[in-house]
Amino acid sequence: MVRRFALTPGEPAGIGPDLCLLLAGSAHPHVLIAIASHALLSDRAAALGLATRPQCVTPDAWPSEPAPAGTLYVWDTPLAQPAEPGHLQAANAPYVLETLTRAAQGCLDGSFAGMITAPVHKGVINDAGIAFSGHTEFLAQLTGTPQVVMMLATHGLRVALVTTHLPLKDVAASITPQRLEEVTRILHADLRDKFGIGSPRILVCGLNPHAGEGGHLGREEIEIIEPTLQRLRDEGMDLVGPLPADTLFSPKNLERCDAVLAMYHDQGLPVLKYKGFGAAVNVTLGLPIVRTSVDHGTALDLAGTGRIDTGSLQVALETAYQMTGR
Ligand SMILES: NC(=O)c1ccc[n+]([C@@H]2O[C@H](COP(=O)([O-])OP(=O)(O)OC[C@H]3O[C@@H](n4cnc5c(N)ncnc54)[C@H](O)[C@@H]3O)[C@@H](O)[C@H]2O)c1
Numbered sequence: 268m269v270r271r272f273a274l275t276p277g278e279p280a281g282i283g284p285d286l287c288l289l290l291a292g293s294a295h296p297h298v299l300i301a302i303a304s305h306a307l308l309s310d311r312a313a314a315l316g317l318a319t320r321p322q323c324v325t326p327d328a329w330p331s332e333p334a335p336a337g338t339l340y341v342w343d344t345p346l347a348q349p350a351e352p353g354h355l356q357a358a359n360a361p362y363v364l365e366t367l368t369r370a371a372q373g374c375l376d377g378s379f380a381g382m383i384t385a386p387v388h389k390g391v392i393n394d395a396g397i398a399f400s401g402h403t404e405f406l407a408q409l410t411g412t413p414q415v416v417m418m419l420a421t422h423g424l425r426v427a428l429v430t431t432h433l434p435l436k437d438v439a440a441s442i443t444p445q446r447l448e449e450v451t452r453i454l455h456a457d458l459r460d461k462f463g464i465g466s467p468r469i470l471v472c473g474l475n476p477h478a479g480e481g482g483h484l485g486r487e488e489i490e491i492i493e494p495t496l497q498r499l500r501d502e503g504m505d506l507v508g509p510l511p512a513d514t515l516f517s518p519k520n521l522e523r524c525d526a527v528l529a530m531y532h533d534q535g536l537p538v539l540k541y542k543g544f545g546a547a548v549n550v551t552l553g554l555p556i557v558r559t560s561v562d563h564g565t566a567l568d569l570a571g572t573g574r575i576d577t578g579s580l581q582v583a584l585e586t587a588y589q590m591t592g593r
């Protein structure tokens with residue numbers, strides 16, 4: 268059955284608009300509605316020398332069939348200032364958030380089966396005076412979801428995070444029994460319900476070097492991680508760890524593993540991106556809506572050049588189709 272999805276091109280000075288236009292060069296099995304400035308997409312198509320044509324559509328008359336190759340449906344959302352590839356403008360930060368809000372509200376009210384997001388620039392949104400740490404946290408707040416989980420996945424590896432966009436100095440204090448338990452429950456439930464894994468086996472990283480070396484290099488493993496995992500194991504979850512993160516990612520360990528749970532962003536994501544940058548998807552688990560995204564950022568250096576890889580956005584689209592087709 269044909270479904271309708273929201274596609275947000277993200278930061279207007281970045282590669283998101285380019286990616287969306289390049290993908291619209293081919294036909295898709297579902298209806299994609301880019302929530303963006305029509306003028307931005309027209310200008311960027313011209314700059315890239317693409318024949319793809321943005322075509323305005325509105326919520327009172329959504330198209331029922333996918334766009335033909337070379338057409339990108341657009342729900343026009345005006346910019347504050349014309350965008351120039353590679354040049355961030357804080358004045359356009361509210362525009363970026365408006366596109367995300369339209370997409371998420373459309374998912375909540377049933378207009379969209381899910382949303383796929385191209386990269387935003389977190390720094391420029393903060394420069395505009397708006398506290399923002401990422402789509403993940405923004406969508407949790409917008410949907411009133413107290414705890415969500417960031418998971419990135421590529422061929423042969425899924426990595427979920429206990430903490431997301433936090434300064435490193437704040438990480439240890441954020442690894443509480445309550446957060447670890449909630450994140451593990453969400454990861455376990457969504458692997459089962461949204462990815463069809465009957466009894467997920469999850470490998471859990473320690474926080475400290477060598478998982479704390481028996482308490483000599485930190486006590487979070489003994490006091491927080493192990494007791495929390497044991498409580499959840501007693502309920503039947505297949506959880507292994509806490510394991511030293513430096514050797515957890517060995518091929519032998521990953522042979523029987525449905526997901527790795529890392530304690531913080533740069534403990535897990537460099538491994539995932541080393542394995543699959545450009546072919547990975549970022550999924551927000553625990554939301555009442557389906558949201559997938561790319562594995563890369565705004566690549567300001569490449570905006571408007573056409574020298575970009577659309578692989579991750581393609582994986583993000585396919586993952587959203589699979590998650591909503593179950
Ligand atoms: N999903 C998201 O919204 C998302 C994800 C990651 C980073 N970001 C944000 O993006 C901004 C820039 O981040 P960064 O510089 O750390 O990472 P980046 O991913 O933008 O760039 C890292 C390197 O990868 C290259 N690159 C990235 N995407 C590419 C593509 N599709 N094709 C070819 N080359 C590509 C860039 O040119 C650069 O050399 C930051 O504000 C960051 O927070 C957003």
Ligand SMILES: N[C@H](C(=O)O)[C@H](O)COP(=O)(O)O
Pocket residue numbers: 400401402403404532536549560561562563
């Ligand atoms: N942590 C993500 C990554 O490294 O790819 C990225 O910053 C995007 O996060 P959001 O989906 O929360 O914007």
